[in-house]
Amino acid sequence: MARVIVTGGAGFIGSHLCDRLIADGHDVLCLDNFYTGRKVNIAHHLGNSAFELVRHDVIEPILLEGDLVYHLACPASPVHYQFNPVKTIKTNVMGTINMLGLCKRIKAKFLLASTSEVYGDPLEHPQSESYWGNVNPIGPRSCYDEGKRVAETLVESYRNENGVDTTIVRIFNTYGPRMLFDDGRVVSNFIIQALKGQDITIYGDGSQTRSFCYIDDLVDGLISAMDKEGFHGPVNLGNPTEMTIKSLAELVIELTGSRSKLVYRKLPEDDPARRRPDINLAKKELGWQPGVELKDGLMKTINDFEERLKQEG
Ligand code: NAD
Numbered sequence: 001m002a003r004v005i006v007t008g009g010a011g012f013i014g015s016h017l018c019d020r021l022i023a024d025g026h027d028v029l030c031l032d033n034f035y036t037g038r039k040v041n042i043a044h045h046l047g048n049s050a051f052e053l054v055r056h057d058v059i060e061p062i063l064l065e066g067d068l069v070y071h072l073a074c075p076a077s078p079v080h081y082q083f084n085p086v087k088t089i090k091t092n093v094m095g096t097i098n099m100l101g102l103c104k105r106i107k108a109k110f111l112l113a114s115t116s117e118v119y120g121d122p123l124e125h126p127q128s129e130s131y132w133g134n135v136n137p138i139g140p141r142s143c144y145d146e147g148k149r150v151a152e153t154l155v156e157s158y159r160n161e162n163g164v165d166t167t168i169v170r171i172f173n174t175y176g177p178r179m180l181f182d183d184g185r186v187v188s189n190f191i192i193q194a195l196k197g198q199d200i201t202i203y204g205d206g207s208q209t210r211s212f213c214y215i216d217d218l219v220d221g222l223i224s225a226m227d228k229e230g231f232h233g234p235v236n237l238g239n240p241t242e243m244t245i246k247s248l249a250e251l252v253i254e255l256t257g258s259r260s261k262l263v264y265r266k267l268p269e270d271d272p273a274r275r276r277p278d279i280n281l282a283k284k285e286l287g288w289q290p291g292v293e294l295k296d297g298l299m300k301t302i303n304d305f306e307e308r309l310k311q312e313g
């Protein structure tokens with residue numbers, strides 16, 4: 001049994017991680033400012049003595065005790081991280097310094113949830129960890145991708161200079177139950193539009209690609225990375241099955257049986273054209289690879305959205 005701190009624990013990925021850690025018998029302390037997280041995501045643990053919830057913004061220091069820190073606090077959807085770019089930078093820089101400083105004091109192991117966005121609009125395909133990326137430092141996505149790049153730098157500095165035990169995972173597009181209806185990311189947008197019979201909004205011509213990983217696979221990967229002694233990453237975690245955004249829209253229409261039509265909207269500035277993880281390092285070092293087929297994961301997500309639509313209107 002470990003005492004585990006999960007920052008961003010009330011969010012999409014964080015709440016699934018809390019579920020798994022509690023199921024595995026650990027004590028979990030969830031830290032969240034509820035910017036994009038929701039109490040309902042972790043409400044089923046309230047009252048369990050193995051679970052604690054603290055409303056806290058990671059840009060402020062905090063004194064806690066624990067053995068492991070999963071640092072996920074940061075909005076992940078472009079819509080949310082661009083709403084207040086300076087706040088996103090503060091979360092990534094000051095938030096990461098605070099959590100690394102905490103780990104230094106209490107000698108806890110630290111995992112950074114970094115992102116495929118550190119590769120920017122990649123010139124190398126698929127993306128392996130040795131690729132340095134093609135990132136616009138002053139574009140609309142830079143608060144997030146440059147924020148995560150400096151967060152990675154901080155992790156390496158605290159490891160090399162302060163002896164903090166750390167690891168970095170670079171998460172590629174992940175989807176599943178509990179994504180917010182208004183999250184703004186592509187899977188949740190397409191599912192909600194299909195279920196409501198609204199037009200499916202494809203940005204650009206839909207030829208850009210992404211590779212989608214189901215949440216349960218991703219959580220397995222996070223835990224494998226944290227548990228692997230002596231391995232510090234960075235390591236890609238994602239599903240290498242690549243598809244165009246247009247074919248994702250068609251698949252969502254097929255699986256929901258929707259009559260929604262595809263409509264085309266302006267492609268956002270700096271939207272990466274292609275993205276697919278090279279996961280050879282994760283396979284070799286962590287013995288990890290995703291197992292959930294896209295159709296199966298999408299059906300589970302669609303069922304969850306339908307259920308919540310009924311409950312929440
Ligand atoms: P999310 O927006 O659902 O969760 C983020 C959580 O962090 C929310 O609960 C939010 O309230 C909390 N948070 C944000 N700023 C905070 C702050 N200053 N202090 C305390 N809490 C704060 O997003 P997610 O998809 O669950 O992503 C979780 C992490 O994984 C993020 O760090 C994100 O960058 C990373 N990631 C996610 C994806 C993906 O596809 N979902 C891909 C790459 C990286």
Ligand code: UDP
Nearest residue numbers: 078184185186187189201202203208245271
């Ligand atoms: N996208 C889209 N329609 C939407 C939302 C997103 O076509 O309603 C596109 C977006 O332009 C991008 C891809 O889907 O090319 C993935 O977008 P998302 O915001 O999910 O993630 P990211 O761009 O960070 O990979």
